[in-house]
Amino acid sequence: MKRTAILILFLISMSFFSFDQSYDLKASMERGKSIYEAQCMSCHMAEGEGLPGVFPPVANSDYLTDKNRLVKVVLKGVRGEMKVNGTDYNGEMTGFQLSDQETADVLNYIGNTWGNKAEAIKPADIQSALKATTKDYQPY
Numbered sequence: 001m002k003r004t005a006i007l008i009l010f011l012i013s014m015s016f017f018s019f020d021q022s023y024d025l026k027a028s029m030e031r032g033k034s035i036y037e038a039q040c041m042s043c044h045m046a047e048g049e050g051l052p053g054v055f056p057p058v059a060n061s062d063y064l065t066d067k068n069r070l071v072k073v074v075l076k077g078v079r080g081e082m083k084v085n086g087t088d089y090n091g092e093m094t095g096f097q098l099s100d101q102e103t104a105d106v107l108n109y110i111g112n113t114w115g116n117k118a119e120a121i122k123p124a125d126i127q128s129a130l131k132a133t134t135k136d137y138q139p140y
Contacts, residue, residue, distance in 0.1 A: 025108060025120045031101075032109025039096050040106070048114040054091065056084035059114030067121060069137045070107055071129035074098065077140025094140055100126040 036044075040058075044050050048059030056063060063084040064070060072078070077095035081088065098106070100123040111118030 023120050023122055025112065028105045028108040028120065029112055030109075032105035032107070033113075035098070035102055035106040036109050039098075040110075043093070048110065050084075052087055053089065056082065056087070056089050058110045058116070060116065061085060064111055064116055064118060066134065066136075067107075067118075067125070068129040068132040069134045070111075071103060071121075071126055072134055072137055072139065074103055074107065075126075075130065078138065079140050080138040082136070092140055100124075 043055040044058050045055075048057055048061075050057035050059075058064065061084055063082065073093065073095075075095045075098065077093050079092040081090045083089070103126050104121045104123045107121045108118075110116065111121070
């Protein structure tokens with residue numbers, strides 16, 4: 001009888017792990033908003049509009065298409081020429097010291113706010129993105 005009860009408890013506990021536990025993008029974005037407000041908003045502005053010719057926009061931005069580049073920009077910074085939404089920029093941005101979770105959160109916020117629609121970036125994606133070859137990226 002005791003073995004049966006243990007077996008039943010084991011099977012019940014295993015069933016919890018078998019359900020598809022999808023990534024909670026909404027919660028990630030909520031955390032990312034706070035990071036954006038503390039680290040990014042002073043240059044990219046409250047609505048992500050940036051400052052034309054000085055700080056590129058992140059709202060409705062065509063620059064947000066390369067996940068690997070975005071991770072590098074946030075963590076390593078960026079310098080040099082870039083074109084965002086048809087406007088040329090030539091500046092510098094230092095990287096930020098963020099955890100993989102914080103990096104995913106802020107990129108999920110930016111990537112899914114102000115008209116942007118991006119796939120979720122998970123903390124497990126960050127380290128491989130840093131190692132990936134990235135076109136049109138010059139670190140700070």
